[in-house]
Amino acid sequence: MIKVSIVGAKGRMGSHVVEAVKAAQDTSLALTLDAGDDLTRITPENTDVVVEFTVPSVSLDNVLALVAQGVNVVVGTTGWTDEKLDQVRDALAKAPRENQSVFIAPNFAISAVLADYFAKVAAPYFESAEVIELHHPNKVDAPSGTAIHTARAIAEARQDAGLGAVPDNTQTDGGSRGQVVDGIHVHAVRLRGLNAHEEVLFGNAGEQLTIRADSFDRISFMPGVLLAVRKIASGTYPGLTVGLDHFLNL
Numbered sequence: 001m002i003k004v005s006i007v008g009a010k011g012r013m014g015s016h017v018v019e020a021v022k023a024a025q026d027t028s029l030a031l032t033l034d035a036g037d038d039l040t041r042i043t044p045e046n047t048d049v050v051v052e053f054t055v056p057s058v059s060l061d062n063v064l065a066l067v068a069q070g071v072n073v074v075v076g077t078t079g080w081t082d083e084k085l086d087q088v089r090d091a092l093a094k095a096p097r098e099n100q101s102v103f104i105a106p107n108f109a110i111s112a113v114l115a116d117y118f119a120k121v122a123a124p125y126f127e128s129a130e131v132i133e134l135h136h137p138n139k140v141d142a143p144s145g146t147a148i149h150t151a152r153a154i155a156e157a158r159q160d161a162g163l164g165a166v167p168d169n170t171q172t173d174g175g176s177r178g179q180v181v182d183g184i185h186v187h188a189v190r191l192r193g194l195n196a197h198e199e200v201l202f203g204n205a206g207e208q209l210t211i212r213a214d215s216f217d218r219i220s221f222m223p224g225v226l227l228a229v230r231k232i233a234s235g236t237y238p239g240l241t242v243g244l245d246h247f248l249n250l
């Protein structure tokens with residue numbers, strides 16, 4: 001049995017993870033913590049893997065504390081920058097146990113991971129590319145972690161293919177062209193009734209490709225979370241791993 005503790009257990013995602021861990025045959029629920037609870041209660045003796053779904057402003061501190069306490073962490077919270085990832089790498093280098101792991105995924109839904117993958121494949125073949133993400137209005141961060149990840153992947157694939165900047169003759173903006181992530185425009189919609197959705201638009205003269213992923217229910221993230229828990233518990237991914245694609249043979 002893999003002993004799993006959950007940080008952010010009362011949240012929209014954390015509460016789904018509690019149920020998923022209880023329902024799976026090979027995982028057992030250890031501790032469920034939320035804001036104000038004492039993280040030091042989580043130890044290598046009571047926990048094999050911690051699942052962390054909180055808020056971007058606290059996630060880094062939680063991960064650093066948990067690594068220092070000797071436990072492996074699977075993180076779904078967004079807001080990760082290169083600087084924050086470097087801090088996690090540094091913490092892992094000084095971790096108390098050998099081969100400790102942190103796994104971070106901007107999105108655990110297979111539809112979103114594949115959309116990201118297909119976008120990378122398509123990117124070198126199109127002059128224009130833009131990303132639109134659409135989420136529920138309770139979300140605190142914009143643009144979504146997934147959209148930032150997708151935009152970066154598209155930018156990298158374009159650069160590797162020797163493509164230049166996307167064509168854009170906008171003279172006045174006023175914010176309507178969205179946030180520019182590594183040269184790719186990213187637009188965020190917040191709408192009651194939505195959950196988590198992303199569209200990647202590619203354009204050439206006379207043609208368009210649209211890649212769209214729709215996550216209608218948070219249950220869609222649970223197989224990915226459990227897959228990550230199993231992979232990290234297996235001990236074969238020491239250090240920091242970012243992205244569920246690493247576990248999908250893509």
Ligand SMILES: NC(=O)c1ccc[n+]([C@@H]2O[C@H](COP(=O)([O-])OP(=O)(O)OC[C@H]3O[C@@H](n4cnc5c(N)ncnc54)[C@H](O)[C@@H]3O)[C@@H](O)[C@H]2O)c1
Pocket residue numbers: 007008009010011012013014033034035036053054055056058062075076077078079105106107108109141145221
């Ligand atoms: N990776 C994915 O697939 C995926 C999917 C959905 C959401 N998310 C991300 O997960 C995060 C959480 O989303 P949500 O919808 O569950 O949010 P939420 O606001 O419903 O839940 C966050 C929970 O964290 C708790 N919390 C706040 N500070 C804390 C602290 N210091 N220690 C412990 N708990 C603390 C809150 O009390 C709350 O219960 C967001 O960053 C969101 O973007 C990622």
Ligand SMILES: O=C(O)C1=N[C@H](C(=O)O)CCC1
Pocket residue numbers: 078106107135139140143144145146147195196
């Ligand atoms: O509901 C959220 O909040 C989500 N956040 C992640 C993101 O920002 O990419 C993943 C999708 C759901």
